[in-house]
Amino acid sequence: MRTRPLALVAPALVTALLLGCGASSPRATDAAPLAPADTAAARPTQPEYDTPVTEGGGSAREEAEAVALGAAPAAAPPPAAAAAPRPAGVAARKRAAVAAPNPVVAAPAPEPQGSESYQDYGVNPVEDPAKDRFSTFAIDVDTASYAIARRKILEGALPPYQAVRAEEFLNYFDYGYPSPATGPFAVHLAAAPSPFTVGHHLVRVAVQGKRVSARERTPVHLVYLVDTSGSMRSPDKLGLAKRSLKMLTEALKPGDTVALCTYAGSVREVLAPTGVESKGRILAAIDDLTAGGSTAMASGIDLAYRLAERTLVKGHVNRVVVLSDGDANVGATSHEEILETIRRAKDKGITLSTIGFGQGNYKDVMMEQLANQGDGNYAYIDSEAQARRVFSEQVGGMLQVIARDVKIQVEFDPRFVKSYRLIGYENRDVADRDFRNDRVDAGEIGAGHSVTALYDVELRGAAPRIEGAAPVVVRLRHKAPLGSDRAEETTVKLAPSAIAAAFDAAPADLRFAAAVAGFSEILRRSPHARALRLSDVEAIARAAASRRGDQREFIDLVRRARALAGGGTGAVAARGAD
Secondary structure: OOOOOHHHHHHHHHHHHHHHOOOOOOOOEOOOOOOOOOOOOOOOOOOOOOEEEEEOOOOHHHHHHHOOOOOOOOOOOOOOOOOOOOOOOHHHHHHOOOOOOOOOOOOOOOOOOOOEEEEEOOOOOOEOOOOOOEEEEEOOOOOHHHHHHHHHHHOOOOOOHHHOOHHHHHOOOOOOOOOOOOOOEEEEEEEEEOOOOOOOEEEEEEEEEOOOOOOOOOOEEEEEEEEOOHHHOOHHHHHHHHHHHHHHHHOOOEOEEEEEEEEOOOEEEEEEEEEHHHHHHHHHHHHOOOOOOOOEHHHHHHHHHHHHHHOOOOOOEEEEEEEEOOOOOEOOOOHHHHHHHHHHHHHHOEEEEEEEEOOOOOEHHHHHHHHHHOOOOEEEEOOHHHHHHHHHHOOHHHHOEEEEEEEEEEEEOOOOEEEEEEEOOHHHEOOHHHOOOOOOOOEEEEOOOEEEEEEEEEEOOOOOOOOOOOOEEEEEEEEOOOOOOOEEEEEEEOOHHHEOOOHHHOOHHHHHHHHHHHHHHHHOOOHHHOOOEHHHHHHHHHHHOOOOHHHHHHHHHHHHHHHHOOOOOOEOOOOOOO
């Protein structure tokens, strides 16, 4: 989902494109294979803000030991390059733009092996509402980070902390929020004493989008852009991507169209825009895809947009779907061109979503930022079950947009609130002054999508009784998916009746979300999570979980993470301690 102003996210995308092309950058670090915890070289104590991080290709056992939670820190080596100072807090980060490096593009390199890259966006600090009473961010429905972490854990390794985005963990789950009676979505607020910090409360902001049946939804025109480079040759990449596309195609209805193009060393139009009535032709074209060659991603995106323009219909959903491991080593010689291509297409009404596959050379930074820039969503497919979840069970969210440029602003009254901290959404910041600036791009939400945000809040002990006042006020601003650019705004206050007297008395969905947030905080080594234990997270999840398979799976992942952390309670290590 496109969320931050282009000036803030473009440097990360540019860096990702150039690194994928084999360029060097003074802000990129190429990690050596990880050694066991007692001999591993440590990262710098404070990771550089907004810097892509590459992960080496050590064995699963070595990686698990090296990043085991609670591992003793080793001595830090000298940093490869001087780190840019990180803004002091959310307010400072809203004002600061990260300077983009200007590396020289190197000659095309062979497909890298055992090298993954992730972006460290830091961790939101505690804020004083007397100094900054507003927290403003654009919604995000991406879920890739959770699926990436799950794959790592199931294969016997803990995920790199840079790969963990708390909001994508929270938004992976369906909490069963009530659908709106009218309008595109409903806002649900709840709070309860924190199970992690004595004297604090967790405040949950939940947005549930309306559900739209396949019969009711708007016609869609999709362009499948498939990476068929050599790096996609394994069954968990191109093979799984082909099965995923077949599921997506089966979910379409008469009136929808599909085009298919590929990129490797060069780009190719495989299938011109074709009506779903000719489903056999579409499935046959998918079946014929094979992998080989290098990766001209930028040229592929340009071709996909040109195909999308051929079926562009105002009032319909027009979307490019990129399926790749994110590895781009040819073609991005002019990074501004790809950014401009995405901007122009978005203005015309063509959005872009990314679907990630594989590991070893996976480029999470590339895939996330392309979706952000393209006003689309980002998912990661690690299994056929996950493909079914994304392309069958939850496909309505991709195929039917119900609102765009969705921003949330939460106001904390300093008469009631002593401090607050947003858990996650670090790269979704919107300047407070831009909440009502409708020229600022934000996120879109699809049919049936839900968005969850959790705040760690310290309330004042003796809050005054003020008629009509509330400790927390949530404002949600959005535009209609089509037509007018006029924005609408909804305001919801946290009612006293929505604040549970005890954590155990809180709704089960809030308690389960607390467990998910705690898990993400531990895995990303949040400095606010030093006292958290995986054993506590597991206990909370067990008490709150429903019979849903994804919630039962979550409990199993926490249990496995405890084992990888050496058993016991599973304490959090400091950032940079591996």
